[in-house]
Amino acid sequence: MSITVQASGAIGLTAAEVEQRRRDGRTNDVPDRASRSVRDIVRANIFTRINAILGVLFLLVLATGSIVDGMFGLLIVANSAVGIIQEIRAKRTLDQLAIVSQAKPTVRRDGKAQEVAPQEIVLDDLIELGPGDQIVVDGVVEESALLEVDESLLTGEADPIDKAVGATVMSGSYVVSGSGSYRATKVGKDAYAAKLADEASKFTLVHSELRTGIDRILKFITYLLIPAGLLIIYNQLFSSGESWRPALTGMVAALVPMVPEGLVLMTSIAFAVGVVRLGRRQCLVQELPAIEGLARVDVVCADKTGTLTENGMRLSEIRPLGHGEQDAARSALAAMAAADPRPNASVQAIREALPEGPGWAHTAIAPFSSAKKWSGYSYGEHGNWLLGAPDVLLDPASEDARVAERLGASGLRVLLLAASDRPVDAADAPGVVTPAALVVLEQKVRPDARETLEYFAEQNVSIKVISGDNAVSVGAVASSLHLPGGDHPVDARELPEAESELADVLERKTTFGRVRPDQKRAMVGALQSRGHTVAMTGDGVNDVLALKDSDIGVAMGSGSPATRAVAQIVLLDNKFATLPYVVGEGRRVIGNIERVSNLFLTKTVYSVLLAFMVGVAGVGSKMFGYDPLGYPFLPRHVTIAAWFTIGIPAFILSLAPNNERARSGFVGRVMRLAIPSGVVIGACTFVSYLYAYAGPHATETEKVQASTTALITLIMIAVWVLAIVARPFVWWKYVLIGASVAAYVFLFTVPFTRHFFKLDPSDIALTTFAVLCGAVGIVLVEIAFWVSARITGTEAHPTPGGPAAAR
Known part of the structure; x- marks a missing residue:
């Protein structure tokens, strides 16, 4: 039997031939990254649906000649600028890390082997292969020494395929065993690798429970905006009895707060900041939802070699x-x-x-x-x-x-x-x-492995050590790390094949040796069948199948190119101890997005309800001969109402620590607080406004006092909702809420700001009534919150965070 069959011309291309192919454009000219260009980032952050709505309303306000009331237009600039800046920063981090982690194939030119970047490969290059190497372009085998290739990434077929001389190999597959070389026949966009590269390292918010939940909420809000908007437009322009300028500004003031302009922005910022933070820890996040996914993990399957122990x-x-x-x-x-x-x-x-x-x-x-x-x-x-x-x-x-x-x-x-x-x-x-x-070899346990396992134990995340090594040896390492069950390792050759029986064993045991690649995959599937969210860590070719099927695949930077290609997260520093930081970052992102979602959606609910109530009352007054009722606020009022109850606090809370494991049911939890809170704010504000309203023929001072009365009530209850969302309290949260209250006291008491924002709390009776309505609203919001917590059986804080969130 001939071990190595070598084709003619196995010295590879000459330098002249390589240069000629470059001039002819026959190169592997695929982008070395899949993140969006700066131009695409700018366009995507400026031309959004929310910016379009706010832009139209801004132009309407400018038509009235009141530039001050167009301050909400700054949200367009803020939405775009913050999104662009954060995404470009994250893009640069991703691009730099992608270059660091890029696998370099070995090509043979002029008879000498040399490593090159995938983009430097040209047509007809001779590329050498060894175990674990990924095939980066399509080609035909020129040399084969028992070469076996796994094409599961292409076909889903897990069994390795023998590749003799003359056989075709496809980019995206990888070498399982043996060695050899192949000649590149398809490069650039013609090769399958171009499609694979386009899917890796993308800066996109792809499908996730969090994103799906927010999309559902926004769709529901859109349905509410249409009737509420039409009603308030009709009331302001035809029923309120006001001239067109105040009618138009009132209409804009009603519509602007209905749009949860900051919700998607804060979500993008939270994810982008998470990517940048992890990038600084040498952690490459190839898919943004991986941050969220790892935060939801309750089982981590860790390979022993290279993960719990050092590679050397x-x-x-x-x-x-x-x-x-x-x-x-x-x-x-x-x-x-x-x-x-x-x-x-x-x-x-x-x-x-x-x-x-x-x-x-x-x-x-x-x-x-x-x-x-x-x-x-x-x-x-x-x-x-x-x-x-x-x-x-x-x-x-x-x-x-x-x-x-x-x-x-x-x-x-x-x-x-x-x-x-x-x-x-x-x-x-x-x-x-x-x-x-x-032959006895010493394998060093990573010095940070024990601390990492202890962290996961504290977070109620189970660890399953799954290794191809001898079960007893694996058990010895696990025992040295004080992993529960490590002293009773299981030889995987004795494991049952039935998924349900395998799942039973996995629920009871923690340490497994002599695990075949197909068994690792089956073990991941068995754990998932019991409702577990599974993360798989590994660095070898034998981990690829399990990494692919796990909810979150985590590869070591020094691992094979194949494992890095299929993993969502790559630990470039090869430190298992980096994983807790990824988990913590994901929990921070999810918990804090849920917090700020409560604030933005509460504002949307009370804005829609207030528009409905004013609109119905206005239309009814025209039908039954009562005084017509206009919208209580100017656009500048709704702007300042959002500044210190939502905008600034939401940004700070979105970056706060949060270490509680994420839970499903995001939409339900958010709406359980946002709907009752929004209803209470809208109703109390409407009552306060009705009490202070002096009719359409009131003086300018009386109109300002009525608006101020309603605004005081709204702000009082909204600040209390902020306090609920911020729980549990730590010193900086007290400072945050105190600063919000102080800011509003400043706005309502300083003569310049009172004049600039058209605020007049000088009528003691009206201001007292506003405070009473606000106090009643606070009590109702607090009762609704505790009743909801009691009914759902959750702790008395509205979002993932609990005591751990305060750390």
Whole structure:
């Protein structure tokens, strides 16, 4: 059997040929990132539906000649500017991290191998392949040494496919075992990799429970805006009895607060800030909802090697077995390590300890694969040598197997060096195995692993250690980290295949060894079948299937290109300890978006209700001969009402700490507070306005006093809603609420601001009534809040946050 078949021209392209193809445009000219351009970001943040609505209303106010009442137009600038700035900052972070994490294929040019960026590949380039390498462009195999390719990313078929010389390989697949090279036949946009790259590292708010919930809320609000808007427009222009200028400004004042202009903005900011913060910790978020998804995780499946332990290993001991000789074992190990073109961590440790190989020429090779758990080389007269898992190659009842198990139980990594009676590439290999030596390697536990596991335990997140290593060795590492159940590891070869039975075992046990790639995938599915939200961490090719199927895939930056390609989150610093920061950032984003959603939607509810009540009262007055009723506020009034009850506090709260695990049911929780609060504010404000209203022929002073009376009532209750949303209290939240109250006292008492904003609280009777209405509203809002908490059986704070949120 021929191990390597080499086609003609295997030296690769010459420099001149590469340059000619570049001039001809036959390059892999796909974008090195999939984030939006600055131009697209600017356009997307300016031309929005909310900006369009506010822009039209702003132009209507300008038509009346009252520029002051057009201050809400600054929201257009703020919406666009903040969104653009934050997204460009996040884009730059993502672009920089994407370049750092980019896999570089190895091409052969002028007979020499060199690493290049994927964009530098040209048509007909000869690209070398090894285990874990991702195929970055389409091509045809030129050399094959037992080359196996997994095309599951393309076809969904998990079984590796043999690729002989002449076979076609598709970009997006990856090498499972063996080595070889292929010639690029499709590059650039013609290759499948272009589509794959377009889906990675996108700065978009794709589907998530949070985004879906907000979209549902906005759709519901749109349905309310149409009848409320039509009613208030009719009342202001035809029923109020006012001239066109005040009628028009009143109409605008009614419509502006109905639009939750800051809700989508704050959501975008919260996500963008989260990406930037994580980027500073060397965490690449390839999909923004991954931040949200990881915050909802209640089970983390962690691979042992590279996650709980460091990738690097050290050769501790070579222990001869039977009649094996130390020198013979060392020579065979040195030869195998030197012959491996792409050594894994174990072989690399052997190579570092035994750098001088004997110079044996191999006649056959059997690359390592996670399915058979061993690799081998045949060296003619020097014999056939195997290196693999002792529990696979040894008789479990033998003394050698018991020794290997004892060593593994102490947390060491143990491999068996053995001789075989047949070539390693024989169909019935390994055949009769003669143990030669146990190769003992030390695997260092990450110093931050224990602290990370303790964090997850405190957050009620279960950890499942899932590894392809020996179960006893995995258990030793888990026990050293004080993981519950680590002292009772499960050998995955004994696990049931039925999903329900597998799920039962996973619910009870925490540590699993000898797990095959397909089993990792099945374990993720079994946990999901029990309603768990599962995150999977890994760095090897054998983790790819499980990473793909998990709710959130987390890859190590030093892992294989294939794992980084399918993961939503990449830990570029290779630190498992970074994961709690990702979880914490997700919880901060979700909890705080829910907080600010309460504020914005409460404003929308009371604005719609107030418009309905004023509109109905105005139309009714015309029908029954009562005094016509106009809208109580000017646009400047609704602007300042939102400044310190929603706008500034919402921005601060959106960036506040929040460490409570996210829960489903976002829409229901938000509306349970927003609807009753909005109804109370709208009703109390309307009552206060009716009491102070002096009719359409009132003097300008009386109109201002009536508006001021209603505004005092509205602001009092709205500030209390802010206090409810801000719970539980810590010192800075007291400062926030106190500052809001102080700001309104300033606006209502300083002569300049009173004149500028048309405020007049000088009528003691009206102001007293406004305060009484506000106090009644506060009591009603508080009662509604506690009743809702009692009915739903939730704690007395409206959003995820609880005591932990105060930290």
